[in-house]
Amino acid sequence: MNDHLLCISCLAPSVCRKLDGISGCKVLVSSEEKLLFDNFINIICSFDPDILIGWDIQGGSLGFLAERASHLGIGLLNKISRTPSETKTASRNFEIPEKRVADEMLPENLVDDSVLLEEAIIEDEWGRTHASGVHVGGRIVLNVWRLMRGEIKLNMYTAESVAEAVLRQKIPSIQSKAEFEIMNQLDMINRTSELARVFGIDFFSVLSRGSQYRVESMFLRLAHTQNFLAISPGPQQVATQPAMECLPLVMEPESGFYADPVVVLDFQSLYPSMIIAYNLCYSTCLGKVAPSKADVLGVSIYSPDPHALHDLKDQILLTPNGVMYVPSKARKGVLPRLLEEILSTRIMVKKAMKKLVPSQQIFNARQLALKLIANVTYGYTAAGYSGRMPCAELADSIVQCGRRTLENAISLVNTHDKWKAKVIYGDTDSMFVLLKGRTVKESFQIGHEIASAVTAMNPNPVTLKMEKVYHPCFLLTKKRYVGYSYESPDQIEPTFDAKGIETVKVYLQRQWKRILSGRVSLQDFVFAKEVRLGTYSSRASSLPPAAIVAIKAMRADPRAEPCYAERVPYVVIHGEPGARLVDLVVEPLDLLAIDSPYRLNDQYYINKQIIPALQRVFGLVGADLYQWFSEMPRPVREAYAKHKSHAPNPYRTRIDFYYLSKHSVIGRTAKLERDIQHLAAICRHCGGGDWIVESGVKCTSLACSVFYERRKVQKDLQGLSSVATEAGFYPKCMVEWF
DSSP: OOEEEEEEOOSOHHHHGGGGGSTTEEEEEESSHHHHHHHHHHHHHHHOOSEEEESSHHHHSHHHHHHHHHHTTOOHHHHTSSSSSOOOBOOSOOOOHHHHHHHHHSOGGGOOTTOOOOOOOOSOHHHHHHSOSBOBTTBEEEEHHHHHHHHOOOSOOOHHHHHHHHTSSOOOTTOSHHHHHHHHHTTHHHHHHHHHHHHTSOHHHHHHSOHHHHHHHHHHHHHHHTTOOOOOOOHHHHHHSOOOOOOOOBOOOOOEEEOSOEEEEEETTHHHHHHHHTTOOGGGEEEESSOOTTOEETTEEOOOOHHHHHHTTTTOEEOTTSEEEOOTTTOOOHHHHHHHHHHHHHHHHHHHHHHOGGGHHHHHHHHHHHHHHHHTHHHHHHOTTTOSSOOHHHHHHHHHHHHHHHHHHHHHHHHOTTTOOEEEEEETTEEEEEOTTOOHHHHHHHHHHHHHHHHHTSOTTOOEEEEEEEEEEEEEETTEEEEEEESSTTOOSOEEEEESSOOOOSOHHHHHHHHHHTOSOGGGGOEEEEEOTTSSOSOGGGSOHHHHHHHHHHHHOGGGOOOTTEEEEEEEBOOSTTOOGGGSEEOHHHHHSTTOOOOBOHHHIIIIIIHHHHHHHHGGGTOOHHHHHHHSOOOOOOOSOOOSOOOOOTTOOSGGGGOOOHHHHHHHHHHHHHHHHHHHHHHHHHTSOSSSSTTOOOOOOTTOHHHHHHHHHHHHHHHHHHHHHHTTSSOOOOGGGO
């Protein structure tokens, strides 16, 4: 299938035919905009695709075309649909209450009364904030940007950054083919199809619906085979059900530095194991031992049959939270049966993966789907706010059984005479065991003994697994630790492993000097935070910096409005003394401009970001990083725009500040010119260059390290060029020439 390029041109048809030379692309030239839309509609209808994809469907893809077509009186979405019903698009022009407040705090040159945000009716608010926001009858519309947010973890989710992470190649922002390549590389279509088959739901629901929908699809199908019907509680019943009372065990760690080995052990699928081991289910629950006055069970009124209780009095299982359940030999629960089938099927699928290599990708998608559904089954019973069938007693039983299992394991480890171990941290389904005076190999041996002993004292299928050994490590607070990990006793080189903390693996003072002297890449200092316009308080002081930057961009271009939860990049610059943070944030492109008056606020990044993150770790061993930084000699930032005047200047602290050496200036200028040419060669492979070659494109990809380096070299070259011009070394030239 050939790609199609649609364009509008006033040239004669004979001249436009020359455009057919574009490789692998069929060019359709229209004399007016309406004819262009006709060509687009004909292409969609002729190929009749099941799925339409775009990077930003609402802002720069199908949604933009639909908005433009509506101004021309064309119902684009209705014409490309497979159904005669009217299609809908969620408007981007919704009222933002923060906009009015932000106008007061923006500089006067940014306030333009002609730019107004029109109030519009949002036909699909959920689609606008969570999916594509565009509906085409009979076709699936996928917003690739939102899909990528759930697939990979990045700082910014631009098409360029995702392509570099997934495809391992740099692309310009004009390449539409990258969306297809990214989807294929991640196997999104095939994997989603397999998930739909496993869950028993439609394709789009896999991407748009939550975990409750998936669990319920499988749960209800199995319940019907056992002659059970699920209740359908109303919102009032869900709101008035008893509150959940039990919490998982999360110990407060003994914060500090541990030079001895620390063994990490995890329970394998703890909550699914609890459901299977103790037959916990809606269909096996008999209520509390001490029932309330209303005999409430979950969202319903329930009183157990006294005769049934008498017959089962010697078999009833009593969970730690005081709820009764019948054993599996009396009645097998639907949830335990479902999880047993899921886990056994997953084992079969993983075995098939090893034998059938050509189908490995499909089998991997299936086993992943089974793993996900098993891990979220507990959440279905505990969804007390938006749940479809929540049951507080059942959810508390699962949590409390898991908590009691972990407590018993901790007690066994702490009291065992042979191991002489101590649990220093426990979290839901894992525990950290300190083994003083042991080697890494001895720690692995003891860890496996602990795992076997704990597994033996619990009913099937509860299993404790030996995960890894930290040696050494830091424990900071709950869910925050870092150390060198060993995953096998034969591993020679450890792996740096960190969770919940900011890590910097470089020498501090050397990096601080580089930051203060400006010898760093701006890319490392770009923040990217999610913006949810329309959800913030009306007070200007409460607006986050990213929202301020987004609103500034919208003043210049209303279509620059970020999507809901889109990450907006910004940097912090120097400002007036005592200025607020929201007054010091700008777009990275504003700081990167050749004639930018801004300067990176190095003090903010060091004192507010780098040092606090490291102080939480080094403070455990008594180090004071703030004192280290205050005692460090300050480097002098190099300035290129030196003048001939030798008048006394308090900032000229070194003799070389008075040099105007012809050899030095021209030599460094020549080096910068060579650097620019080298960077230009790199850019030509990607998008044709940046002002460097004729017909080049203007690249502003914040995901590309070459872009930051090119702008830095251009600034340095401009500074040296001004010095050389003032000294009369050569005629004045523009840095844009390079």
